[in-house]
Amino acid sequence: MPYAVGLKNFHYAILTDDASTGATYEAPAKLAEAVNVAVEPNIATGRLFGDNSVVSTSSKFNYAGVTIGTTKLPAKDEAALLGKTLGSDGVLRSKGVAPYVAFGYEVEMDDGSSEFWWLLKGKFQEPSRTQNTGTDSIEYGQPTIVGEFIRRDFDKEWKFVGNEENIGFTAGATWFGSVYQPTP
Template sequence: MTKHSGQVGLEHLVYAILHEDGITYDPPKLLSPAIEAKITPKTNSETQYADDKPVETATTLGEIDVELQTQDVPLQSQSDLLGHAIDEKGVLVENGKDNAPYVAVGFKSKKGDNSYRYVWLLKGKFQEIEEDYKTKEDKVSFATPTLKGTFVTRDDDNWKFTADENNGMDSDVKDKWFDKVYEPNIDTTPLTATTTPEKGATGVAAGSSVSFVFNKAVNQYTVNDSSVFLLKADGTSVDSTIVISTDAKTVSLTPKNALEAGNYVAIATKAIKSDNGATLANNIAIDFTV
């Protein structure tokens, strides 16, 4: 029998108020036992036509509709999520000028294989809660509130973090998922490179290779004869073999034939990226003389 790993549960629903800096939060608070969460991203697509046919499509993320069905929404949570006040006697005061703050929402969901998926939605506002009161009947009928909100991308363009505990999720991250809104550990160091020969070198041997040594591993799929190449002084391309080192930090151009005496320029472009998407600040061009 096939074992499916779809979502079969929802637990530990929390929220955290986003600060005015647009990136930091208050400590998370538990909302209420959760029943259902529905997340509906909206996308906007535009297609460019040329020569009577579509030639390019661009898609951008729009608003994200979120619906949370819970067992209850305590008054303190309503105050936090909707911008209402609670007076000194414990009464929730709802004013027409109240402004709901931006918040993050986190939860975990059990999958069919009994592992958990962990989620943070990063920036959204909730609407006033629809309430349904009715008299007691012969049979039990539970009234469960639904929180409806609109989420958007945060100032850094992130809108959601998701991790599966059985698919590479760090155990420390899992243990602390609800302690604070998760922030990814992404290396933002820009891509840089040193070269052999150095820029302006003279007397370079005719059988030499040209090497770009990067400060971090590059994505091999971004390295090709359009992103790194060797030219004669007149702009003529020199037929070369591209070799990437085993650690993916060195990219070498080896001419297929010995270089003739003269001036050359080797170029590595900003199309080359690291594994995490870092690029060169500018194209690198080194001139040398054989």
């Protein structure tokens, strides 16, 4: 069984329509180099008690908190992810309404295979950045951006994950050309 050893290929795509007949996205755009990603599902769990013990349990997905770290977050990408305006003067405005986006990435495995992810409908929030003054060593500042992903209206899916070790998975070479849509 392969184990995760690397991370690369951060991409996002603006969700333009999530209707009962299907979901439509703009062409994916590549973000700066991947540093880290954390996907933390929020799951509601219920238990039915009877005769002094649990007789049934059920759970449901509510949303997933997603935190990504990149080597940088260029103004054009921040504008797209947060619905901000990048003026013709090159200045990023602070106002904006974040659109729903899909977020994709690739996890490299220790056997040379990869796992491919698309989180399908989420909004990102203002990024955090930490920079330090120069010292006698070099420290890079890296932005972190947090989002919340929910189920699509269209099919109630919130993620797709393809793994090259899965029988029949052949979409790895084209995974980031568009947001993955399953074949019927």
